[in-house]
Amino acid sequence: AQKITQTQPGMFVQEKEAVTLDCTYDTSDPSYGLFWYKQPSSGEMIFLIYQGSYDQQNATEGRYSLNFQKARKSANLVISASQLGDSAMYFCAMREEVSGANSKLTFGKGITLSVRP
Amino acid sequence: DAGITQSPRHKVTETGTPVTLRCHQTENHRYMYWYRQDPGHGLRLIHYSYGVKDTDKGEVSDGYSVSRSKTEDFLLTLESATSSQTSVYFCAISERGVAKNIQYFGAGTRLSVL
Numbered sequence: 001a002q003k004i005t006q007t008q009p010g011m012f013v014q015e016k017e018a019v020t021l022d023c024t025y026d027t028s029d030p031s032y033g034l035f036w037y038k039q040p041s042s043g044e045m046i047f048l049i050y051q052g053s054y055d056q057q058n059a060t061e062g063r064y065s066l067n068f069q070k071a072r073k074s075a076n077l078v079i080s081a082s083q084l085g086d087s088a089m090y091f092c093a094m095r096e097e098v099s100g101a102n103s104k105l106t107f108g109k110g111i112t113l114s115v116r117p
Numbered sequence: 118d119a120g121i122t123q124s125p126r127h128k129v130t131e132t133g134t135p136v137t138l139r140c141h142q143t144e145n146h147r148y149m150y151w152y153r154q155d156p157g158h159g160l161r162l163i164h165y166s167y168g169v170k171d172t173d174k175g176e177v178s179d180g181y182s183v184s185r186s187k188t189e190d191f192l193l194t195l196e197s198a199t200s201s202q203t204s205v206y207f208c209a210i211s212e213r214g215v216a217k218n219i220q221y222f223g224a225g226t227r228l229s230v231l
Contacts, residue, residue, distance in 0.1 A: 004159075033217065033218065035219070035220075037222075043205070043224070043225050044222065044224050044225065045160075045207060045209075045222035045225075047219055047220070047221060050217050050219060052217070091159055091160070093160075095218060104162060104165065104175070105150075105160075105162070105220055106162075107159035107160040107161070108159055109157060109158060109159045110159055
């Protein structure tokens with residue numbers, strides 16, 4: 001069963017506007033973590049933001065915020081004031097507790113974001 | 118910078134040959150991971166390690182083996198490479214003793230099996 005779903009096709013946003021990238025997840029574990037990573041065309045994976053399942057508030061990191069709706073099992077990434085450098089592939093990932101290991105991430109298939117000048 | 122170095126960065130090899138990819142870290146992290154990235158699949162976990170000589174399988178472990186004889190090095194071996202193993206391979210580490218357990222990634226190794 002797919003645990004992380006990212007179904008949006010390629011996304012486009014005008015520079016300086018906000019954009020939301022969707023992510024839904026599925027787990028029966030009450031304790032889990034949700035992550036977003038950015039992969040620019042250069043190929044590296046860059047950690048952006050983290051949300052714990054027990055966190056009371058939505059996570060924020062600079063221009064990135066995570067719209068966490070636990071009952072709906074969604075963890076959408078919001079990028080405010082888009083910049084040309086935000087053009088990249090974005091991956092949502094979920095960490096579930098695994099016996100004997102620190103963490104184990106399951107990734108979605110990614111969403112391509114293009115920022116237009 | 119999480120101090121992760123992957124080598125080689127690019128490799129072309131022939132079907133049936135053995136290949137070893139190396140992940141080296143400088144910050145004494147306990148946990149290390151190998152992923153592969155293929156179009157339409159995101160990243161998928163191959164193997165992971167939770168200490169020296171302690172490893173376990175991920176979701177796509179067939180055809181791969183790993184070894185970790187010292188904290189800083191995590192090796193991924195393709196015993197007999199196949200074309201289906203053409204992929205980009207990422208190593209990751211997670212921070213020791215931190216609740217968020219964020220995984221940080223190396224720059225990746227692009228492997229082509231002809």
